[in-house]
Amino acid sequence: MKRLQGRACVVTGGAAGIGEAIVVRLVEEGAHVAVADVDGERAQELAERLSGSDGEVLAGRVDVSVPSEVADFVERAAQAFGRLDGIVNNAGVAIPGSAEDISEADWDRVMSVNLKGVWAGMKYAIPHLRAAGGGSIVNMSSVQALVGFPGWAGYAATKGAILSLTQQAAVEYGPERIRVNCIAPGTIMTPMNQRIFETAPDPDSLIASWNASHALRRFGESAEVAAATAFLLSDDASFVTGTCLRVDGGLTVLGPSGQAT
Numbered sequence: 001m002k003r004l005q006g007r008a009c010v011v012t013g014g015a016a017g018i019g020e021a022i023v024v025r026l027v028e029e030g031a032h033v034a035v036a037d038v039d040g041e042r043a044q045e046l047a048e049r050l051s052g053s054d055g056e057v058l059a060g061r062v063d064v065s066v067p068s069e070v071a072d073f074v075e076r077a078a079q080a081f082g083r084l085d086g087i088v089n090n091a092g093v094a095i096p097g098s099a100e101d102i103s104e105a106d107w108d109r110v111m112s113v114n115l116k117g118v119w120a121g122m123k124y125a126i127p128h129l130r131a132a133g134g135g136s137i138v139n140m141s142s143v144q145a146l147v148g149f150p151g152w153a154g155y156a157a158t159k160g161a162i163l164s165l166t167q168q169a170a171v172e173y174g175p176e177r178i179r180v181n182c183i184a185p186g187t188i189m190t191p192m193n194q195r196i197f198e199t200a201p202d203p204d205s206l207i208a209s210w211n212a213s214h215a216l217r218r219f220g221e222s223a224e225v226a227a228a229t230a231f232l233l234s235d236d237a238s239f240v241t242g243t244c245l246r247v248d249g250g251l252t253v254l255g256p257s258g259q260a261t
C-alpha cells in the first residue's frame with residue numbers, strides 16, 4: 001500500500017520548480033492531486049503528463065493572491081475527489097530589495113502572493129480537512145525565516161510570518177487532528193533561482209558562494225523538498241505538528257569557519 005493512497009491534496013504553485021516535484025512525488029505515493037498555479041497552461045500540461053498514474057490529477061489557473069480564486073479551486077478539488085486531506089501552500093515569488101529600497105508596490109505584491117496566498121489556502125482548506133476528520137497542511141517557508149540575507153526584506157518578512165502562522169494554526173487546529181507544519185528549504189535550483197543567476201553580474205561566483213554556504217556544499221534538488229513534504233503529509237508524521245523542517249543542506253547551522261574552506 002502506498003503511503004498516500006487515496007488521499008486528496010491541493011498543491012499551490014505546483015506547475016514548476018519545487019511545487020512540480022511535490023505534485024510528482026505525491027502522485028507516486030498514490031495521492032490525488034489538484035495543481036493550482038497562475039500558469040494554468042503549465043499546470044494543465046503537468047496534469048496531462050501524469051494522467052494514467054494511480055492518483056488523479058486536476059489542474060487550474062489560480063492566482064493565490066486572490067482569495068476568491070483559491071476558495072473556488074479548493075472547492076472544485078474537494079468536489080472532484082470527494083474529500084480533501086491536505087494542502088501544500090507552496091506558491092511564492094522572490095522579490096528582492098532591502099527595507100529601504102523595496103517599493104511599496106513590490107512590498108504589497110510579495111505580501112499578497114507569499115503570505116496572503118498561504119493564509120487563503122489554509123482558510124479554505126481547513127473546513128474540508130475538518131470534514132475529513134483531520135488532515136495535514138504544509139506551508140513553504142524558507143531559511144530566510146531563520147537567518148538574515150541582505151537585500152530580501154519583504155521576502156524574508158513573508159517567510160517569517162509563514163512560520164508564525166504555522167505555529168499559531170498548529171495550536172489552534174491540533175485538537176481537531178489537523179497538523180500544520182512548514183518547510184524551510186535552503187537553495188534549491190529551480191526556475192526562481194535560475195532567474196536570479198541569469199541576471200547576476202557574475203553568475204559563476206554567485207553559484208560558488210551559494211554552494212559554499214551549505215554544510216553539504218551544494219544546492220538542494222526540488223525532489224528533496226518534495227520528499228520532506230510527502231513525509232509531513234503522511235501518517236509517518238502523525239505526531240509532528242507546529243514544526244519548521246529545515247531542508248537546507250545545513251545552511252542554517254554552518255558557522256563562519258565552515259565558509260572558509
Ligand SMILES: NC(=O)c1ccc[n+]([C@@H]2O[C@H](COP(=O)([O-])OP(=O)(O)OC[C@H]3O[C@@H](n4cnc5c(N)ncnc54)[C@H](O)[C@@H]3O)[C@@H](O)[C@H]2O)c1
Binds near residue numbers: 094
Ligand atoms: N528555490 C529556492 O531556493 C527556495 C528556497 C526557499 C524557499 N523557496 C520557496 O519555495 C516555493 C517554490 O519556489 P520555487 O523555487 O519552486 O519557485 P518557482 O518560481 O521556480 O516556481 C513557483 C511556481 O509558483 C507559481 N506561482 C507564482 N506566483 C503565483 C501565484 N500568485 N499564484 C499561483 N501560483 C503562482 C509559478 O507560476 C511557478 O509555477 C516558494 O514559496 C519559494 O519562496 C524556494
